[in-house]
Amino acid sequence: MFQETSSDAERKILSILKVLSESSKPLGSITIARELKRHGISLSERAVRYYLRITDERGYTQFLGRNGRMLTSKGLEELKLALAPEQVGFILDKLELLAFQTTFDPQKRRGELPINTSLVDQERFKEALLVMKDVFKAGICVSELVAVASEGEKLGSVVIPKGKIGLATVCSVVINGVLLKSGIPIDSKFGGVLEIKNSKPKRFVAIINYDGTSLDPSEQYIRARMTSVRKVVKTGNGKILANFREIPAPSRTMVEEKIAMLKEVGINGVYVLGNTSEAICQIPVRLNRVGMVLLGGLNPVAAAVEAGIMVENIAESGMLDFEKLVSFWEVLNKYTND
């Protein structure tokens, strides 16, 4: 009845697949060995070649002659599945990693910040933009700054597949990152669905704690069609993606300053900031803590899904340089004037 856990060999194979998954070009065994070393894994070039023969046989990688190897879709699938047991509590770990990796400085207007990546069929991208337009206009997003990438290009750690266009939206974890760099610890509690009534936040109607899930809550809510972002834009009533955070009460003034600074460079996302130990949106807050509701960065994309457009979302998909972001309105102009 019992299956043995992944052997050492399987772990090494996975680490090689992981390196390949992060590259948009084929990689040779020398490069793979070097990349593994950067991740703290010592494997000789010869050992890498040995494991690559196994991954070829299993159909996880494809040998492309002198250029090296690429990950196949089967290999990507295997990688996703195999990493799941390590992903319990993974979403929280991922958020904290991205916050740590944030180097974006709102005063200097440079550095890297965390993004979400959404993949849309090329033929429907324009249509998706037209739906998202109203959501960006209503401000139900973290930022109007986005990035667009074509097939083969990379957004964060995601390589855009054939036939797709990738749209990067700013992830609300940017707030965590900027606060963390100022020495303010911020506690990511849960991803939820927030009910809006008369254009005001009312209450959370669904909650998934970050420390108990291997799946991103926002991705799940979008898939399960639990949002009505378009309705909120039109009528002021409906349900949007929102996240809950907590900060130490004495840091509140500093946090307000940072929020103002971020606003100046076009990054919003803080929807409600509570007072000490005050429940917000019906969520109790502990002693000497302040609750904070952040808007989900994927709200515009949720609206596109509501409109029947198929979108694959990878929340918290990695980091992007602030300088690579452009205004959504520029993107809209470009695609609607074509």
Next chain:
Amino acid sequence: MFQETSSDAERKILSILKVLSESSKPLGSITIARELKRHGISLSERAVRYYLRITDERGYTQFLGRNGRMLTSKGLEELKLALAPEQVGFILDKLELLAFQTTFDPQKRRGELPINTSLVDQERFKEALLVMKDVFKAGICVSELVAVASEGEKLGSVVIPKGKIGLATVCSVVINGVLLKSGIPIDSKFGGVLEIKNSKPKRFVAIINYDGTSLDPSEQYIRARMTSVRKVVKTGNGKILANFREIPAPSRTMVEEKIAMLKEVGINGVYVLGNTSEAICQIPVRLNRVGMVLLGGLNPVAAAVEAGIMVENIAESGMLDFEKLVSFWEVLNKYTND
């Protein structure tokens, strides 16, 4: 920016809606006051009438003359939304409540056990049965015992809506209940998606902890189309719904006895039983504990959804008397010979 929490009046209104939601017939204010008392809420008949006028105005209830009032679909929606903040960790609480309420005794073959309720359009019910047939045959279920109810009838705490047929499947929490009644504490850890390879359990590829979610994990996985139950039946490879539990190591022998007893009355569901502190399906198990993988009771229904049949699932939907269960094969015969 801040909304006040539900006032006392709102809580009373919700408790009245809750009583109405649990009835398949209209209720008068006397009955409602009596039911509230059973739940530990003291409200005079006059007070109930006062609040019912408010719920009528808001469209949550419908006045049906002398027979009393029924909950409207708007009222049901309100009830669901309003209860969400109290539902953080709610799934775990719900599981423990149902385990406590289980009175089913496998030796005496009587008592109540927890069920899931699935709602299928009347026109597609036969088609759904034909898909589920293979899954029941392959044993990817908790039990072949089911119950069927028509519109207006009740399964657990769910009243079957117009145009639908309700199918109750035995919920894996029945194992919790039977063990608990024997004095064995059982810890419900998470609901997951289990990868099956060569007809054997391999590893969990998705995990949501019961104590950190307001949404049932199985309902979510079915909605997000993360299962491939039909593929497992056909090829021995694919993904099914499964849950993870833990028991104290010294109780293992007693647990085995109970499992054998349940098997005799047609209730299975224990898919893997580990050894002391042994990881199963790549999930580590604590010191002096034994891990246990249970099959999801909704696996047959997941297969129907995979086949494109719309099904609304309410996992852990309440209790049903063992005597009301019938064999799936009887139901299949009845509907396919019509």
